[in-house]
Amino acid sequence: MLMHDPVLATLFWSAVTIGCYYAARFVHQRVRRSWTSPLLTTPVSVAVIALSLHAGYSEYIRSTHWLVLMMGPATVAFAIPIYEQREMIRRYWAVLLVGVLVGSTVAMFTAFIFANWLGLSHMLQVSLMPRSTSTPFAMSISNGLGGVPDLTAVFVVATGICGAIMGETLLKLMPVRTSLARGALFGMGAHAAGVAKAHQMGGEEGSVAGLVMVLAGLFNVLMAPVVAQLVS
Numbered sequence: 001m002l003m004h005d006p007v008l009a010t011l012f013w014s015a016v017t018i019g020c021y022y023a024a025r026f027v028h029q030r031v032r033r034s035w036t037s038p039l040l041t042t043p044v045s046v047a048v049i050a051l052s053l054h055a056g057y058s059e060y061i062r063s064t065h066w067l068v069l070m071m072g073p074a075t076v077a078f079a080i081p082i083y084e085q086r087e088m089i090r091r092y093w094a095v096l097l098v099g100v101l102v103g104s105t106v107a108m109f110t111a112f113i114f115a116n117w118l119g120l121s122h123m124l125q126v127s128l129m130p131r132s133t134s135t136p137f138a139m140s141i142s143n144g145l146g147g148v149p150d151l152t153a154v155f156v157v158a159t160g161i162c163g164a165i166m167g168e169t170l171l172k173l174m175p176v177r178t179s180l181a182r183g184a185l186f187g188m189g190a191h192a193a194g195v196a197k198a199h200q201m202g203g204e205e206g207s208v209a210g211l212v213m214v215l216a217g218l219f220n221v222l223m224a225p226v227v228a229q230l231v232s
Contacts (some may be wrong), residue, residue, distance in 0.1 A: 013063040020045040040161050041191050049154045061150060073138045088204060089211060092180055096208070103188040108130035108220065120166065123147060129227070130220055131155040134191040137217030144224040156191065163190025164197045183208025188216060
């Protein structure tokens with residue numbers, strides 16, 4: 001009966017999602033492990049609840065679409081630490097810009113090439129392409145390329161979690177010492193999850209990661225019409 005009422009369904013699934021997030025965050029603050037990250041445990045918890053109630057994805061996303069829309073304004077919050085580190089950004093803007101252009105291009109086309117090599121459908125190929133961009137940008141790009149934005153959001157989360165985990169390992173193996181390089185690595189390779197991880201390392205790393213993530217998103221959005229012509 002609950003799921004047939006749009007208002008009650010929205011309240012229920014929104015409460016489930018937010019509740020699972022805060023529970024996951026509580027656990028992660030006490031058990032600092034990659035597998036306890038709220039980005040991983042929250043969707044798993046919600047999926048378990050949805051499956052136990054025999055609820056479909058379309059019903060869930062319809063009831064929580066307002067949360068998806070809130071990710072756009074939330075991205076603007078990254079402007080605060082970026083502003084605080086504006087002097088460092090001013091000194092290294094050229095390096096950051098080149099890194100974003102190269103990183104975005106490589107991430108997008110390697111995803112397409114490997115998906116094509118694996119024989120995935122064109123819809124899956126273009127849905128995968130924006131996976132290295134934060135969710136609000138990625139969903140918009142996916143829609144412009146002819147992909148499935150909701151599916152792209154799943155790829156973005158998976159990329160963020162894997163990127164944050166692998167980023168720590170790479171930093172142990174590679175001689176990356178400057179805050180600029182460390183922040184750029186996480187911002188480009190793991191977008192929002194990477195920014196969170198970079199902030200755990202330091203303020204400069206977090207600011208650079210946030211800047212790289214936003215610049216990568218803007219670049220990908222601007223390039224989407226050109227990319228759509230190349231892969232069509």
